[in-house]
Amino acid sequence: MDLNLTSEQQQFRDELRAWLAANVPPPFAGSTNEEEKGEHFEYLRRWQRKVFDAGWAGISWPKEYGGRGAALIEQAILTEEWARAEAPQLINQLGLSLIGPTIIAVGTAEQKARFLPRILSCEEVWCQGFSEPNSGSDVASLATKATLDDDHFIVNGQKIWTSLAHVADWCLLLVRTDPNVPKHKGITALLVDMHSPGVDVRPLKQMNGDASFNEVFFDNVRVPVANVLGEINKGWSTAITTLMNERAHLGTGIYVAFKRNLDQLIAHARQMKRNGKPTAQDPVMRQKLAQAFMELEIFRLTNTRALSKMNNQHVPGPEGSILKIQWSEYNQRFQQIAMETLGPVAQLHGFDNGKWIYDFLRTRANTIEAGTSEIQRNIVAERVLGLPKSYQS
Amino acid sequence: MDFDLSKAQKLLQQSARDFFARECKPERVRALMATDTAFDAELWQAMADQGFTGLIIPEEYGGLGLSLVDLIAVAEEMGRACLPGPFLSTLWAASLIQHAGNEGQRKQYLEPISAGELKATVALLEESADWNPDAVELRAEKDGKEYRLRGAKHFVTDAGIADLIIVVARGDEGLVLLPVEKGATGLTITATPGIDATRKLCTVEFDNVAVPEANALAFTTKTKAALESATDIANVALCAEMLGGMQWTLETTVEYAKTRQQFGKPIGIYQAVQHQCADMFNLTESARSAVYNAAWAVSENEPTAKLAVSVAKGFCSDAAREVGNRGVQIHGGIGFTWEHNIQLYYKRAKSSEIQFGDANYHREEIARRVIDETD
Known part of the structure; x- marks a missing residue:
């Protein structure tokens, strides 16, 4: 085991950190509840273009298709630096992490030339x-x-x-x-x-x-x-390639958003009062916030462990199959903790632009989208643990 | 970066697994549970011959000089075998001597510990049952060139078999670490049998027990830091043991679900059973991520080491119990019997949950580091 970065990886991290420090835009001024629409969409699109121009979009893509041929570890470093710098996510995420890699894997030369550069630059979403x-x-x-x-x-x-x-x-x-x-x-x-x-x-x-x-x-x-x-x-084998890429990409990007939410909640807890003391000093809320920190940290670690295995052995390890369950169920628990921490104001559209109720409700979809929790557990039971298949596919 | 055991560590782990499968079969575990001390001299010597008793003790004191990451590879297998006896207690004491002892004390104690000739433990908890060293009240009164200990320590693991007890006491200068040898005048050890018969707990009473001032470990203000560092090491090893117990429970339960038939089919074909197995896998692998990370962080003296330890122990404390809950449930009636070995692991998970602080304790530690300390 060696969790240290190599000198190349450190250099990569330092370079990226410096670039982010100089280029991350101020947070979007309006409501971000309408996830990818209007002004907010344009804001995110401009950001991806900037990221692309500097060569940080799709770093794990091969060099010939506009990437850096970066290893998965660099992808993990990028994720952590993104979180650290509180940089916005890239809007063309499906193109970058799922569809682009599928085109790279099975597309024709014409398709690659036509589509890949425009995915990276966000010219086409x-x-x-x-x-x-x-x-x-x-x-x-x-x-x-x-x-x-x-x-x-x-x-x-x-x-x-x-x-x-x-x-x-x-x-x-x-x-x-x-x-x-x-x-x-x-x-x-x-x-x-x-x-x-x-x-x-x-x-x-x-x-x-x-x-x-x-x-x-x-x-x-x-x-x-x-x-x-x-x-x-x-087409089913093409779809499987896409879904494999989904798994290879694992929690990239998700951790960024989650860490920011947790930090924001802790900042609120320090400011807000409960029983005449800061909420952050309330023993019950401290337990719950610490539990959220612990679970998010374990998601980050498991994600890094899965990436490390893919990186070194070029096959996904079994830990990869639990990440979807981990992040989706964590996020639901976290949003409940957020509502409890913030107290009655959390339910108001006028508090933080309604962010907390928006997110609280949005997380109900987390255990449904991208493979329900039930399907994910079926997959773990059958493919990882070797239990008999419970239904005919 | 390689977030996995290395090839050499995996080999070490495999040899430990083979060793315990051979030397620590369930029948032997059960026989030791029925004794007062859960100690088996022959097994202990065999472990010493493998180098396990001195795994992270420096070579100059007869140990193998390996890292904490190497140690967790072995400790996981101890958990898989539900190994009874004073391994963790001795590791805790040895780490304390390594961190707080002077050259003479290290030589005096670590060499025989490596050789398997000395078993030791640490007496920390008192009636308050608080793992924070600041809660220690047991008095160490100065009397000329001696300390005099008066009072009681509780929940002391393996005191009944330990040749040496390192007592955490409070002197005029603050915390002191005083080695008390077996049979010292005024020392009374009483077994306090508990839920887990593989890890024996004792109350240790001190009636004016004399310890020469020169024997005290760490005559510096770093006493508390040394104690915390040693406890971190033992705690990570405990988490690895818990991980091994979870892994055993998971594998045993999945195997049972594949073979046990109801309604003409193996019960593992039913999603109600499958999903619980998936949850057990999720908890076990999550624990693995946390334990590996904590072992690395402590071994490398990372600034985040204490936080990593609390994340690992906080998570493992709840996860080991929950894996046990699901394992017993899936086994059905047989899982509730004395006869089935899952009960050994279930009880061990419970005592491990408590040792070195449960999830509530470590969540508060996390809160202190994450919520209170801002950067």
């Missing part, structure tokens, strides 16, 4: 069209269909829970191209221009009042065959 109203955890049962018409596919159907679709220029879309074979064998992955005629994006209003997800309807949308990612009817 991406979304991911996997889930459907009747295909949630069982994604492979998807029904959106695409039929071949000369050199185009004609796409018809509906996707749901599509993050960023309202601002996205492109979508990695899973469609059914052969209904007459077992469900995993008739799926194709398409790169779809979201500005095509027949694409209709409708925001899906959530319990917290925001619409960070969308429904996307496809009505005779024409997609060139050249935009098949991977092979026709081999």
